[in-house]
Amino acid sequence: xxxxxxxIIAGAVLPQxxxxxxxxxxxxxxxxxxxxxxxxxxxxIECGEDDPSTPFELALAQANSLPGGPGEIPWAAFETGSIGxxxxxxxxxxxxxxxxxxxxxxxxxxxxxxxxxxxxxxxxxxYFLEDGITLAPYGSLPGTWxxxxxxxxxxxxxxxxxxMGRHLTRSLLDxxxxxxxxxxxxxxxxxxxxxxxxxxxxxxxxxxxPVNSFWVTGAGVLDHAMALVGxxxxxxxxxxxxxxxxxxxxxxxxxxxxxxxxxxxxxxxxAGGSARLTLCGEHAAQSFVPTRAGPWSRFKRVLGLQPLWDxxxxx
Numbered sequence: 001x002x003x004x005x006x007x008i009i010a011g012a013v014l015p016q017x018x019x020x021x022x023x024x025x026x027x028x029x030x031x032x033x034x035x036x037x038x039x040x041x042x043x044x045i046e047c048g049e050d051d052p053s054t055p056f057e058l059a060l061a062q063a064n065s066l067p068g069g070p071g072e073i074p075w076a077a078f079e080t081g082s083i084g085x086x087x088x089x090x091x092x093x094x095x096x097x098x099x100x101x102x103x104x105x106x107x108x109x110x111x112x113x114x115x116x117x118x119x120x121x122x123x124x125x126x127y128f129l130e131d132g133i134t135l136a137p138y139g140s141l142p143g144t145w146x147x148x149x150x151x152x153x154x155x156x157x158x159x160x161x162x163x164m165g166r167h168l169t170r171s172l173l174d175x176x177x178x179x180x181x182x183x184x185x186x187x188x189x190x191x192x193x194x195x196x197x198x199x200x201x202x203x204x205x206x207x208x209x210p211v212n213s214f215w216v217t218g219a220g221v222l223d224h225a226m227a228l229v230g231x232x233x234x235x236x237x238x239x240x241x242x243x244x245x246x247x248x249x250x251x252x253x254x255x256x257x258x259x260x261x262x263x264x265x266x267x268x269x270x271a272g273g274s275a276r277l278t279l280c281g282e283h284a285a286q287s288f289v290p291t292r293a294g295p296w297s298r299f300k301r302v303l304g305l306q307p308l309w310d311x312x313x314x315x
Contacts, residue, residue: 004231006063006276007265008285009257010056011242013315014250015282025312026251029258031266035277036310038269039288042276046284052158055285055315056239059278063232067222071156074220080138080146081225086153088219090135091160092120092143094209101167104160106243107143110211116199117142120211123197127189131182143211151179155219164243183216190214231274235261281315 013025028036045058052071053061061073068074076087094110096103117137125135133149191213194200200210235257241249269275269290278287 002231002268003271003273004275005265005268005273006229006232006278007235007261008056008059008063008232008278008280009235009238009261010054010280011236011238011240011250012279013281013312014242014245014247025310026254028310029254029262031258031262032254035262035266035269035275036288038291039275039277040291041286041311042289043287044284052156052162054159054161054280055283056280057159057161059280059285059287060232060234063278064226064229066226068220071158072154072220073218074222075218076146076152077218077220077222078226079218082148083222083225085148086150086155086219086221087146087148088152088155088157088216089138090145090147091215091217092117092211093160093213093215094211095168095213103166104163104168104215105209106164106240107141107160108240109209110143111208112142112211114142116203119199120194120197121145123193124190124214127186127193131186147216151182152216152219153179153221155179155183155216157217157219160215160217161239161243187213233261279312279315281312284315286311286315 045055045062047053047055047058047070053073057073057075058070061068064078066073066078074087076082076089077085080087091107092110092112093107094105096105120143121135121137128135128147128149131149131151133147133151135145135147138144138146194210194212197211200212203210237257238250238253241253265275265277276287276289278285
């Protein structure tokens with residue numbers, strides 16, 4: 001058992017669409033309730049609707065002492081260990097184009113296989129190379145590529161998670177400055193290339209949404225090596241059902257998370273170790289540390305008189 005653990009839980013609550021009445025919150029799960037009963041709020045991060053980073057991303061960056069503010073955190077460089085090399089993630093996606101709006105579908109919904117991803121990479125890479133950008137496959141999700149080039153130095157990028165379920169505005173699509181204009185031009189060129197690409201013809205025959213664009217995220221550069229802080233543990237199993245607003249799947253995932261990672265943090269706490277919990281929602285990330293309570297507070301907690309934090313609706 002570790003003696004230090006900072007558990008960061010993404011997607012702790014379901015997001016709510018603007019103007020939508022919030023449904024009643026489900027009861028706190030067993031181990032989470034026990035954690036909150038023994039902990040007190042300690043540090044909060046809040047994000048506005050138009051912020052380019054999610055509270056989870058800002059909390060994780062803070063826990064790992066990463067440089068950069070919202071939209072400027074060099075996630076690609078951090079995750080790949082790239083030093084002094086401007087880079088970003090390119091994620092293939094499907095834009096749902098309506099009469100008066102554009103929406104971004106989750107990359108996972110594409111269900112791309114490695115062969116199709118490789119074929120599209122071979123077709124698209126020469127266009128990027130003309131602008132000094134090299135592309136290479138990255139990670140376990142086909143259609144996610146590592147892009148390197150000077151265009152990503154200082155580029156402000158918007159997290160895809162902030163865009164799920166929202167309309168893409170002109171300011172989000174166009175960005176500001178020459179690098180953003182270069183990438184917007186590449187998006188236009190790739191949309192024309194992908195429109196008639198054989199991969200999409202096969203996908204449409206199979207009833208799958210076409211790949212019709214890409215998104216840039218995690219852009220920036222690291223000047224020196226930085227590794228994930230050992231005591232930080234990320235819990236992401238709630239994220240997908242939260243982004244999909246799937247209440248049943250989210251509640252089921254919470255049961256699994258509670259029996260697993262929440263139980264592990266509770267064990268560290270009860271063993272006298274250094275425990276920290278951060279719950280992340282669409283609007284805020286709230287951290288908790290063990291309560292340093294006097295005898296009277298401990299007595300009230302035993303009798304059930306100590307108020308239990310449940311500000312989930314404020315996340």
